Amino acid sequence: MVSARLISWGILLDMPQHDFTKASHTIVVSDIHLADAEKPHPGNPLWKRFKRPKHFIDKEFKALLEYLQGQVKTPIELVLNGDIFDFDSVMTIPEDRGFRISWIERMRGLASEEEKSVFKIGIILDTHPLWLDAIRDFLIAGNSVIFVIGNHDMELHWPAVRAEILARLSAGAPNYPDLKDQVRFCEWFYLSNKDTLIEHGNQYDAYCLCSNPVHPLIRKGSRVLVRLPFGNLAGKYMINGMGLMNPHNTSSFIKATFAEYIVFFYKNVMRTQPFLLWTWFWSAMVTMYYSLTEGFLPAMRDPLTVDARIEDIALRANTTVSAVLALKEVHVHPAIFDPIKILRELWLDRAILLVLIIFGSFQFFGFLNVFATVSVWWFFVPTVIFLPLFIFYARSVQSEVDTSQQAAFHLAPLSARITKVKRIVQGHTHLENHSAVEGVEVLNTGTWSPAYHDVECTQPYGRKCFAWILPETQSGSSASQGSTSAEQRIARLFEWKENSAILIPGP
Numbered sequence: 001m002v003s004a005r006l007i008s009w010g011i012l013l014d015m016p017q018h019d020f021t022k023a024s025h026t027i028v029v030s031d032i033h034l035a036d037a038e039k040p041h042p043g044n045p046l047w048k049r050f051k052r053p054k055h056f057i058d059k060e061f062k063a064l065l066e067y068l069q070g071q072v073k074t075p076i077e078l079v080l081n082g083d084i085f086d087f088d089s090v091m092t093i094p095e096d097r098g099f100r101i102s103w104i105e106r107m108r109g110l111a112s113e114e115e116k117s118v119f120k121i122g123i124i125l126d127t128h129p130l131w132l133d134a135i136r137d138f139l140i141a142g143n144s145v146i147f148v149i150g151n152h153d154m155e156l157h158w159p160a161v162r163a164e165i166l167a168r169l170s171a172g173a174p175n176y177p178d179l180k181d182q183v184r185f186c187e188w189f190y191l192s193n194k195d196t197l198i199e200h201g202n203q204y205d206a207y208c209l210c211s212n213p214v215h216p217l218i219r220k221g222s223r224v225l226v227r228l229p230f231g232n233l234a235g236k237y238m239i240n241g242m243g244l245m246n247p248h249n250t251s252s253f254i255k256a257t258f259a260e261y262i263v264f265f266y267k268n269v270m271r272t273q274p275f276l277l278w279t280w281f282w283s284a285m286v287t288m289y290y291s292l293t294e295g296f297l298p299a300m301r302d303p304l305t306v307d308a309r310i311e312d313i314a315l316r317a318n319t320t321v322s323a324v325l326a327l328k329e330v331h332v333h334p335a336i337f338d339p340i341k342i343l344r345e346l347w348l349d350r351a352i353l354l355v356l357i358i359f360g361s362f363q364f365f366g367f368l369n370v371f372a373t374v375s376v377w378w379f380f381v382p383t384v385i386f387l388p389l390f391i392f393y394a395r396s397v398q399s400e401v402d403t404s405q406q407a408a409f410h411l412a413p414l415s416a417r418i419t420k421v422k423r424i425v426q427g428h429t430h431l432e433n434h435s436a437v438e439g440v441e442v443l444n445t446g447t448w449s450p451a452y453h454d455v456e457c458t459q460p461y462g463r464k465c466f467a468w469i470l471p472e473t474q475s476g477s478s479a480s481q482g483s484t485s486a487e488q489r490i491a492r493l494f495e496w497k498e499n500s501a502i503l504i505p506g507p
Helices: 004-008 058-071 103-108 114-127 129-140 159-171 230-237 258-269 276-295 306-316 321-329 339-346 348-371 376-396 401-405 412-419
Strands: 025-029 076-081 144-148 183-186 189-192 196-199 217-220 223-226 423-426 433-437 440-444 465-471 489-497 500-504
Touching (some): 058 076, 058 489, 076 189, 076 196, 103 230, 103 276, 129 159, 183 306, 196 412, 217 276, 276 339, 276 348, 306 321, 348 376, 423 465, 433 489
Parallel strands (some): 025 076, 196 423
Antiparallel strands (some): 489 500
């Protein structure tokens, strides 16, 4: 007998009529980061400018789907490969929704409880009606859509959130009651046509991986939440309060040198957020607190439904239980289990060291004054002595965010052997790529997010790319003819620019 918990997780009791096991044409897009819109701030026009509607990609995405349907006459499989929604960036707070909202939620966005996640997905879809219409029209045309969960849309684990998306899609298509059967949600990977492993890639990032993608929920007191990784918590509690820093481009807030931080502060921050250092400090402390208090909590699991849960994940991902269990073990060590690493990424180690130097100087000055009245300049003597050592240490500490993300590329061969494929498509890093490692073809579709190098949002970061996996016989000609999924497929990486697809050379 199926338990209530099993049903609440949305485990497939009956497989839908649509066949997800075969595909001639597969399109993969990742890292769109749909969120709510930011209203202009009087006196601070640069505050979160990247969240203004003028930077939305909805029209471009709709044009892409229309272009693909014009090129391909057979059903298309669209895989939205993680971070399609950015729950962590949603700052809208409901007036009255019947649930408690803490002070930190009012300042940095709602937590990851189910009812709050449903509210957030509703806000996102209300903000991006054109994107939602594009997906609905794509489904009505007979195509399929697969959502693979990334680190920024981990709240898709909630059954009610998935139900809300399906309800919004069905609401605009009353003549298509079975539209939901063409949509599938997968925990962290999807196997397309038995030849391509599609995964977001955050499981290889120590700062952003889901500690337990099979059992992502935790109980904190009387509350049940989706456990968010450290990187998400830092984005929610720190970057959400630093409106001149773009979370979609880490170079906007992770600088190579201390001098670059100084230049950025004087150029952009002094007039708009002069107390940014205080905002950073208390936000970093909050991030550290939630990382430690939630990161070590045990995962919620029902022993009666563990096997069924894994079988369901395998069923929706088109693979076997053994493959699910093996892929679950292919991950890096979570950064949360190394608090020193977390302190360094938050810059709290340098802050603590500086405070200790100042405190030591005060103690030294006070000790001297016990025996004799000395000049206040003696207060600075220890500071001057230890400051070079502090500067040397501060310059020696390098962020490991970029190197951590590179693990996805190097672990691809192992994941390929587990799933018996020769091709993997990833996202997450926001860096488009088409190359090979140890005989495995690896594609990364980059990002469609509003990422910019500058706070004025005039210098776009990256290219809007998509992967197209198609029958080999059609690679050099029009893809409008029918084909069988038994044909060998090849992969191409394209940039979508000015309503046209530009091929990016591969290996």
